[in-house]
Amino acid sequence: MSYFHRHRELTPYLLLAPGVLFLAVFFVVPLGFLAYQSLESGNIDFGYAFTWSWSNYWHALRDYRAQFVRSLEYAGIATLLALLISYPVAYWIAFRGGRWKNLLLLFIVAPFFVTYLIRTLAWETILSDNGFVVNTLQSLHVLGPSGRLLATSTAVVTGITYNFLPFMALPLYVSLEQIDGRLIEAAEDLYASKLHAFLRVTLPLSLPGVVAGTLLTFIPAAGDFINAQLLGGPDNHMIGNVIQSKFLELTDYPAAAAMSFILMAAILVAVFVYARLVGTEQLTGTAV
Amino acid sequence: MSSIAVPARSRRNTLATTLGFVRRHLLTAYSILFFAYLLLPIAVVILFSFNHPIGKFNYTWQGFTWDNWRYWDGVPGIRSSIVLSLQIALLASIVATALGTLIALALVRYGFRGRGTTNILIFLPLSTPEIVLGASLLTLFLNLNVVFGFWTILIAHIMFCISFAVVTVKARLVGFDRHLEEAAMDLGANEWTTFRKVTLPLSAPAILAALLLCFAISIDDFVVTYFNSGNKVTFPLFVWGAARIGAPPQVNVIGTAIFVIAITVMLANVLVQMRRAKRVS
Numbered sequence: 001m002s003y004f005h006r007h008r009e010l011t012p013y014l015l016l017a018p019g020v021l022f023l024a025v026f027f028v029v030p031l032g033f034l035a036y037q038s039l040e041s042g043n044i045d046f047g048y049a050f051t052w053s054w055s056n057y058w059h060a061l062r063d064y065r066a067q068f069v070r071s072l073e074y075a076g077i078a079t080l081l082a083l084l085i086s087y088p089v090a091y092w093i094a095f096r097g098g099r100w101k102n103l104l105l106l107f108i109v110a111p112f113f114v115t116y117l118i119r120t121l122a123w124e125t126i127l128s129d130n131g132f133v134v135n136t137l138q139s140l141h142v143l144g145p146s147g148r149l150l151a152t153s154t155a156v157v158t159g160i161t162y163n164f165l166p167f168m169a170l171p172l173y174v175s176l177e178q179i180d181g182r183l184i185e186a187a188e189d190l191y192a193s194k195l196h197a198f199l200r201v202t203l204p205l206s207l208p209g210v211v212a213g214t215l216l217t218f219i220p221a222a223g224d225f226i227n228a229q230l231l232g233g234p235d236n237h238m239i240g241n242v243i244q245s246k247f248l249e250l251t252d253y254p255a256a257a258a259m260s261f262i263l264m265a266a267i268l269v270a271v272f273v274y275a276r277l278v279g280t281e282q283l284t285g286t287a288v
Numbered sequence: 289m290s291s292i293a294v295p296a297r298s299r300r301n302t303l304a305t306t307l308g309f310v311r312r313h314l315l316t317a318y319s320i321l322f323f324a325y326l327l328l329p330i331a332v333v334i335l336f337s338f339n340h341p342i343g344k345f346n347y348t349w350q351g352f353t354w355d356n357w358r359y360w361d362g363v364p365g366i367r368s369s370i371v372l373s374l375q376i377a378l379l380a381s382i383v384a385t386a387l388g389t390l391i392a393l394a395l396v397r398y399g400f401r402g403r404g405t406t407n408i409l410i411f412l413p414l415s416t417p418e419i420v421l422g423a424s425l426l427t428l429f430l431n432l433n434v435v436f437g438f439w440t441i442l443i444a445h446i447m448f449c450i451s452f453a454v455v456t457v458k459a460r461l462v463g464f465d466r467h468l469e470e471a472a473m474d475l476g477a478n479e480w481t482t483f484r485k486v487t488l489p490l491s492a493p494a495i496l497a498a499l500l501l502c503f504a505i506s507i508d509d510f511v512v513t514y515f516n517s518g519n520k521v522t523f524p525l526f527v528w529g530a531a532r533i534g535a536p537p538q539v540n541v542i543g544t545a546i547f548v549i550a551i552t553v554m555l556a557n558v559l560v561q562m563r564r565a566k567r568v569s
Binding site for chain 2 (some may be wrong): 015016037099187219267
């Protein structure tokens with residue numbers, strides 16, 4: 001009899017141990033340090049001391065309210081746009097893709113194969129002042145002769161929507177693909193129109209995908225600072241830009257830590273509400 | 289009565305089929321537009337890798353040249369950044385996949401106390417914004433006076449790759465026939481032999497998929513790396529630095545090369561799947 005046979009109940013823990021320990025030390029513990037740091041006061045020259053400095057939080061909310069609101073606003077608009085843009089395509093691939101499904105899915109994730117920063121720089125090229133998009137909009141008088149797209153909220157939202165679109169499209173596709181076609185046929189027999197059948201059967205059955213896609217898009221979008229940095233101007237800065245510059249340029253660690261925590265707390269609340277609604281297994285299942 | 293009703297119904301049917309036809313093709317047309325939008329920036333990246341820019345900004349088309357491809361490492365720092373990115377991606381994907389596969393096995397095969405907590409622990413890094421992952425690791429390393437560099441980058445990459453590896457392997461292990469393992473055990477193999485001779489070969493495709501995914505995520509990562517790199521420069525960090533003063537076209541060359549390699553691997557995989565599906569049907 002091997003050791004494993006006598007202690008079978010230990011096997012799962014032995015399998016888990018290395019990975020879970022790694023995550024504990026380099027994911028959970030750092031969050032503790034972040035929380036600790038967020039309650040410190042002082043400065044980089046004289047050192048920081050833990051003083052239960054809750055004021056870091058109030059000051060962050062007071063001074064950077066605009067950036068917090070803007071982050072949620074941009075991320076919200078981009079998520080909604082991504083949902084509206086990709087739902088019909090996910091539907092098309094799921095129900096009409098046939099044997100081309102996998103190839104079409106590959107197209108959906110194709111942007112991920114171009115380095116994130118490089119594809120954002122490509123948008124900078126596309127939206128640049130002498131680019132064809134600006135020229136076209138100017139000739140249509142949508143934009144004034146000196147109007148531009150770069151350094152506007154439109155450019156930032158465009159970039160965010162594009163960059164996180166596959167996160168929305170894939171879970172939508174997964175949930176649409178799982179729908180039994182016979183249910184829709186039955187619905188079409190029972191309800192008057194295809195529209196009704198869609199609204200009453202297909203749409204509700206695809207809701208897990210909608211919720212998963214929304215979370216997977218909204219979470220990274222709310223914390224993003226690359227799009228705002230490369231496509232926006234100072235007026236378009238999001239909370240990620242502030243956190244980044246406080247940490248890496250101004251070395252105001254406690255304030256930056258407090259802001260990170262506010263951002264994460266807001267997002268965690270949303271995720272836990274969702275986890276309660278659908279269960280953790282399904283949540284991690286649809287995340288692929 | 290019936291002589292009136294029949295043409296009315298057939299008219300309604302033609303109307304319905306016409307509407308169906310229009311709708312179906314509307315959806316197809318829309319999908320084509322969607323893919324054009326999705327692929328447009330990729331086309332721009334590839335096109336501008338052949339641009340011959342005047343001045344530092346590679347924004348407007350000036351003329352065709354092979355020079356950027358011929359002198360792909362003609363910009364100081366670009367070659368070393370690519371080497372570092374490859375090293376990190378290779379090591380991080382191997383370690384993360386190994387750790388992730390073990391967790392996935394435990395989650396799929398065993399009922400144990402703490403399953404729910406483990407699931408949450410795996411899911412949390414996926415649902416935490418990258419900036420928070422990067423910032424919290426930064427505070428850990430700062431407070432422990434760790435020197436930033438290769439090792440801090442590697443640790444960071446393993447950390448955010450583990451969850452992806454777990455989810456990928458788990459998804460494939462769920463549909464795995466346990467009878468094969470039971471048969472091996474009945475024939476006298478112990479758990480370790482069964483694992484080595486049956487479980488591991490059968491889950492090889494899943495493990496390979498996890499490796500590739502982790503490699504891709506690692507080589508593309510900017511945010512977490514930016515917070516934990518010290519003065520080391522990975523390729524995405526190089527692009528970020530270059531973008532501030534105008535990114536050279538060589539950046540597009542490397543971007544195109546990474547894209548072409550990745551898409552070739554994936555395309556080959558998809559084609560194999562399609563052929564297999566065709567053979568089965």
